[in-house]
Amino acid sequence: MSTSGPVVFVHAHPDDEAIFTGGTMVRLAEAGVPVVLVVATGGELGEVPGDLGGGVLAEVRHAESRRAAELLGVERVEMFGHLDSGMAGDPRNAAPGSFWSQPVGEIAGRLAVLLSEVEASCVVGYDEFGVYGHPDHIQVTRMVSAAADEAGLATVYGSTVDREHLHFVETHLVEEAALAGDLGLVRSRIGVPSVEVAAAVDVRRVLDRKRAAMAAHASQIPESASVLQLPMEHFADVYGWEWYVRQGPPGPIDRLV
Numbered sequence: 001m002s003t004s005g006p007v008v009f010v011h012a013h014p015d016d017e018a019i020f021t022g023g024t025m026v027r028l029a030e031a032g033v034p035v036v037l038v039v040a041t042g043g044e045l046g047e048v049p050g051d052l053g054g055g056v057l058a059e060v061r062h063a064e065s066r067r068a069a070e071l072l073g074v075e076r077v078e079m080f081g082h083l084d085s086g087m088a089g090d091p092r093n094a095a096p097g098s099f100w101s102q103p104v105g106e107i108a109g110r111l112a113v114l115l116s117e118v119e120a121s122c123v124v125g126y127d128e129f130g131v132y133g134h135p136d137h138i139q140v141t142r143m144v145s146a147a148a149d150e151a152g153l154a155t156v157y158g159s160t161v162d163r164e165h166l167h168f169v170e171t172h173l174v175e176e177a178a179l180a181g182d183l184g185l186v187r188s189r190i191g192v193p194s195v196e197v198a199a200a201v202d203v204r205r206v207l208d209r210k211r212a213a214m215a216a217h218a219s220q221i222p223e224s225a226s227v228l229q230l231p232m233e234h235f236a237d238v239y240g241w242e243w244y245v246r247q248g249p250p251g252p253i254d255r256l257v
Contacts, residue, residue, distance in 0.1 A: 005119040006034035006075070007252050010111065010144050012099070012126075012136035013043040013084065014061035015220050018068045018213035020131065020159045021124065023203020024242050024253060026210065029073025033252050036076045036118055037069050038111065040143070041099050041136055045084040045092065049219050058084075060219050068213040078114060082107070085135045093135050100135040107139075108146035115151040122155035122251040123148050124244070131160055132190050145247075155251035157244045161191030162200065165241070191243070198246035201256045204236050211235060 007028055011017045017025070017037055025035050042058025062079050069077045085100035086092040093100045099107075115123060125144030130137025141158060148156045203210060214221050215228055222228075230238070244253055 005121040006036045007122055008036045008115060008120045009124045010038045010140050012040050012140050014039055014065035015217040021242055022072050022210035022213045023206050024201050025072040025074060026206040027256050028252060035074045037074045038078045039065050040080045040140055041082045041084045043084050045086045046220050064217045068216040071209055071213040088133055088135055100139050104142045104146050108143045108150060111143055111147035112150035115147060115153055120153060122157060123153055124157040124159060127158040127160035127192055127245050154248040156247045157253055160243050160245050162194050162197050162243045163191040164194045196245055197243045199244040199253050199257050201242045203242055204240040207236055207240055
């Protein structure tokens with residue numbers, strides 16, 4: 001694998017890329033590091049505006065991700081097309097075609113091919129618990145780890161949240177990502193302790209682009225959403241830092257710190 005190649009970000013649903021890693025993407029692109037985005041599912045089980053059905057919603061959400069990617073400086077977007085599995089405990093977790101139900105070896109193989117094709121320098125998924133326990137996030141972590149092994153890629157990052165730094169993360173960061181249901185006891189397991197964070201990236205300088213990318217996901221984050229009503233200084237309190245755990249040697253994201 002290349003040590004100077006693209007950084008490949010793998011996200012579970014459209015909008016995750018903007019919410020959790022949008023500022024990092026911008027900063028990498030500004031530094032001349034190519035950024036590739038993989039979206040695992042269509043987000044069919046997100047909020048359905050108007051009379052849209054799930055299938056149509058996936059098309060809308062894919063288009064929103066592509067628009068957000070343009071705003072974030074992403075060079076290439078790959079939609080893997082798995083079905084959204086829903087929140088933990090949803091019967092649709094095990095539905096045929098759901099991302100959660102797919103054998104890790106099979107879904108990792110496709111990602112490994114992409115990592116090799118673009119000569120990635122590293123790959124980014126989520127922390128071990130998928131930030132907040134969503135089955136599709138956990139499956140991304142498993143897929144990324146297996147694909148990195150298969151492709152011989154040493155550096156693997158996991159997007160996470162520093163739960164000690166951002167004590168009110170539940171109110172916005174995760175709630176806007178989940179967009180449905182009560183996270184319940186999962187709240188106590190959001191993110192990781194500060195000591196486990198390998199890289200804390202300051203994205204406040206590019207926060208206007210991150211905010212615009214989040215707003216591009218209008219089906220899920222409409223203008224009336226609480227996050228878009230925050231004054232910029234309060235938006236920065238919640239979204240001005242992005243955190244990563246890491247396996248393997250330091251990579252391009254560490255150079256942003």
